[in-house]
Amino acid sequence: MPKDFRRYIKRKRDFWWRKAKEEGYLSRAAYKLIQINERFKLIKPGMRCLDLGASPGGRTQVLSELVGDKGEVVAVDIRPLRYRARNVRFIRSDIRELDVESLGKFDLVLSDLAPNSSGHYSRDQARQLRLVLDAYEIAKRVLKPGGAFVSKVFYGEDVEDIVKGMRREFKFVKLFKPKASRSESAETYIVAVGYLKVKRRKRA
Numbered sequence: 001m002p003k004d005f006r007r008y009i010k011r012k013r014d015f016w017w018r019k020a021k022e023e024g025y026l027s028r029a030a031y032k033l034i035q036i037n038e039r040f041k042l043i044k045p046g047m048r049c050l051d052l053g054a055s056p057g058g059r060t061q062v063l064s065e066l067v068g069d070k071g072e073v074v075a076v077d078i079r080p081l082r083y084r085a086r087n088v089r090f091i092r093s094d095i096r097e098l099d100v101e102s103l104g105k106f107d108l109v110l111s112d113l114a115p116n117s118s119g120h121y122s123r124d125q126a127r128q129l130r131l132v133l134d135a136y137e138i139a140k141r142v143l144k145p146g147g148a149f150v151s152k153v154f155y156g157e158d159v160e161d162i163v164k165g166m167r168r169e170f171k172f173v174k175l176f177k178p179k180a181s182r183s184e185s186a187e188t189y190i191v192a193v194g195y196l197k198v199k200r201r202k203r204a
């Protein structure tokens with residue numbers, strides 16, 4: 001059986017994938033954000049959100065609906081975004097090449113960044129962790145005091161250390177796996193709330 005067809009069959013059996021199709025969401029990632037938000041109540045009308053790793057755009061759709069007309073979503077990805085709305089601005093870029101200072105300040109920074117799978121779990125996990133750290137660096141530069149950072153992470157050895165470091169910078173940090181995340185996958189989410197804006201020494 002061709003690989004693409006096998007993937008299609010697997011997806012068709014997936015409850016959240018079918019639900020996304022039925023309800024008009026571009027990806028199952030929409031439900032992961034809905035479930036994170038049901039638990040932590042992070043998103044409110046009028047907020048500015050930075051969505052890193054936004055393509056195809058299921059999560060951007062949810063953000064756009066929840067922040068409403070007075071809010072804004074800045075979505076970033078190297079791939080095209082398939083969602084358009086008046087309160088969504090899309091920047092097609094590698095996050096490592098973003099002009100971060102020009103983005104302004106945000107109430108919420110989200111990262112769903114993931115590398116293409118190489119088939120080697122430890123290599124993919126290390127590359128994904130690098131993306132988490134890059135997103136975290138961006139978050140620290142653009143978050144308003146009291147803001148939140150939510151990042152997909154493939155669970156592994158270093159994750160607890162990263163969470164420990166984040167606890168010095170946020171009121172609370174939790175690991176949370178939404179129901180829409182496949183139970184067999186190592187994917188989980190870091191949810192860091194209440195950015196404390198620790199004063200940094202200026203670089204010499």
Ligand SMILES: C[S@@+](CC[C@H](N)C(=O)[O-])C[C@H]1O[C@@H](n2cnc3c(N)ncnc32)[C@H](O)[C@@H]1O
Nearest residue numbers: 027029053054056057058059078094095112114
């Ligand atoms: C799991 S998908 C995101 C799904 C998306 N959040 C949604 O709701 O539909 C991961 C995304 O990370 C993006 N990505 C990976 N590395 C990136 C980088 N260095 N800069 C920008 N985007 C990147 C990929 O292009 C891919 O679209």
